[in-house]
Amino acid sequence: MEPVQDGGLPQRLGLGDPHPALSVPQRVLRSWQRSEDYGVSLDAVEPVFTGTGHEDSLFHQCGREVLTGLHQTLADEPISLMLTDADGLVLNRLSGDTSLLRALDAVHLAPGFAFSEREAGTNGLGLALADRMPTLVHAEEHYSLSLRTYTCAAVPVLDPATGRLEGAVNITTWSRSKGDLLLALAQSAAGTTAALMLARSRGQVSRAAPRGQVFRVETARLEPGSGTLAELSTAWTDAVDLAAAALRDGRVVAALGEHGSGRATLLAQAMRRARPRDRILSASAPVPQDVEVWLSLWAPEIGKPHTGVLVCDVDELPTWAAGSLRDLVSTRAGVGDPVGRDVPSTATSSTSPTWALTAESLGALPAGLAALVDTVVEVPPLRDRADDVLPLARHVAGRARGRSVPFTAAAERALTSCGWPGNVDQLVRVVRQAAGRADVVDTMHLPSEVLSGSGRRLTRIEAFEREEIVRCLTRPGVTMREAATELGMSRATIYRKLAQYDLHLLKD
Numbered sequence: 001m002e003p004v005q006d007g008g009l010p011q012r013l014g015l016g017d018p019h020p021a022l023s024v025p026q027r028v029l030r031s032w033q034r035s036e037d038y039g040v041s042l043d044a045v046e047p048v049f050t051g052t053g054h055e056d057s058l059f060h061q062c063g064r065e066v067l068t069g070l071h072q073t074l075a076d077e078p079i080s081l082m083l084t085d086a087d088g089l090v091l092n093r094l095s096g097d098t099s100l101l102r103a104l105d106a107v108h109l110a111p112g113f114a115f116s117e118r119e120a121g122t123n124g125l126g127l128a129l130a131d132r133m134p135t136l137v138h139a140e141e142h143y144s145l146s147l148r149t150y151t152c153a154a155v156p157v158l159d160p161a162t163g164r165l166e167g168a169v170n171i172t173t174w175s176r177s178k179g180d181l182l183l184a185l186a187q188s189a190a191g192t193t194a195a196l197m198l199a200r201s202r203g204q205v206s207r208a209a210p211r212g213q214v215f216r217v218e219t220a221r222l223e224p225g226s227g228t229l230a231e232l233s234t235a236w237t238d239a240v241d242l243a244a245a246a247l248r249d250g251r252v253v254a255a256l257g258e259h260g261s262g263r264a265t266l267l268a269q270a271m272r273r274a275r276p277r278d279r280i281l282s283a284s285a286p287v288p289q290d291v292e293v294w295l296s297l298w299a300p301e302i303g304k305p306h307t308g309v310l311v312c313d314v315d316e317l318p319t320w321a322a323g324s325l326r327d328l329v330s331t332r333a334g335v336g337d338p339v340g341r342d343v344p345s346t347a348t349s350s351t352s353p354t355w356a357l358t359a360e361s362l363g364a365l366p367a368g369l370a371a372l373v374d375t376v377v378e379v380p381p382l383r384d385r386a387d388d389v390l391p392l393a394r395h396v397a398g399r400a401r402g403r404s405v406p407f408t409a410a411a412e413r414a415l416t417s418c419g420w421p422g423n424v425d426q427l428v429r430v431v432r433q434a435a436g437r438a439d440v441v442d443t444m445h446l447p448s449e450v451l452s453g454s455g456r457r458l459t460r461i462e463a464f465e466r467e468e469i470v471r472c473l474t475r476p477g478v479t480m481r482e483a484a485t486e487l488g489m490s491r492a493t494i495y496r497k498l499a500q501y502d503l504h505l506l507k508d
Helices: 020-024 025-039 059-071 098-106 124-131 180-200 232-247 263-274 288-301 320-331 388-402 408-419 423-435 460-473 482-487 489-502
Strands: 077-083 092-093 135-138 150-158 167-172 214-220 253-256 279-284 307-312 354-359 376-380
Touching: 025 124, 025 320, 059 092, 059 167, 059 180, 077 098, 077 124, 077 489, 098 167, 124 135, 124 150, 124 167, 124 320, 135 180, 150 180, 150 214, 167 180, 232 253, 232 263, 232 354, 232 376, 253 263, 263 279, 263 307, 263 354, 307 388, 388 408, 388 423, 460 482, 460 489, 482 489
Parallel strands: 253 354, 253 376, 279 307, 307 354
Antiparallel strands: 077 092, 077 167, 135 150, 150 167, 214 279
16 A cells, blocks of 8 residues: 555645655554545545433543543633544533634534544544554644644543553644644543543453564474363354364454453364464564554564464454555465455465454454455353363363362362353463462362352452451361451351352351
């Protein structure tokens, strides 16, 4: 893709001689090209009103509180503070400048209207959401002529507990402002919003931004399936069989499901089953600022023979990166063509590379990559695969200790009764910790998150109380009377608390 050409986008956007446009940031040039591909009007923004209704989300509550406080100190400044959701829908807008508000109304930059790249072309908040990076779009950098009187600074906000993109903080002013300070202000507001979300989430631990593996190469194995679990549920084995058959036929496979459900593991097993002597190249989506290096390091490998390529979490890639990945797959792996049209595939040879990817849902797949997918495999969450819990637990414990680690009957009941909201990732973490503490895993070695079936969010005091009850009642040989004395509660109160927290720790 080369947007800077005579007669290309820069001239169409009224910039005259295309050569000065070379100073326009590459991110903006790529966004211009996407805007043209989306069919966005050059003359005026024509977004669709979809309404509001996100008042109950933690992100909206915290973001509104942060922007309200910021607005109180900037009420006399000619700026507008906005909060948008992950799709670019404007949730609220604050400004003390009535002339700016009237002008923003004229271009529909108002609550209830969506301003993603797809609806409005290149703009600050749309590009920030597409690339998941702090963004400043100034005046003529906007795709639509109607937005060139503005400068927009926007910063995406990720949920500190899950890493999910929640939306963006956007600050808009007149184009006569360069906006450098606006971007710093937007970054501060976005950071404060994320910190407030974490505080309001009552003790949840923030997930570090994914650094990803640039790539991991797993060489061919002499024995198909070696090192993997063989005895798992029908739901799992059927999904592996479906993926393996598709990969064997040279089809592109997408494994869809919740984070931590084992999507990448399923595809790796399928690749190993389909072509046991191939190597597997596994790449995970990095943080946005590392994407260019990430692509340059592993992408040359995808066209090599006897190679299975697995790209994880493609729904977390910036929009431009998904497009680059689509082009690489099309030109080097012989799948489709660079614009997504169907052409005869050359991937059916036993030496040609196989290609697979993971995402949370079909709708979350970037459009260009979705067009390349031939077969979709749904990966059920662990809560729907109760028969897999104990085989997985024994497998993880054995690998952690280098030998078989037994579980007591009580520990097995606790593991199988848990809802596993964190899926297989949570089970692996819990079992590794437990196996590292004991030769035989009992309930006393399991955290309260496993022993409690309560699905509601606990306050910090409730969480502390639950931990203390679990600590006392899981000590070897302790009686209910002794636990009641240590906790300063009557036995009746302990029984009531066990029911309240849905703890499976009843004693004689």
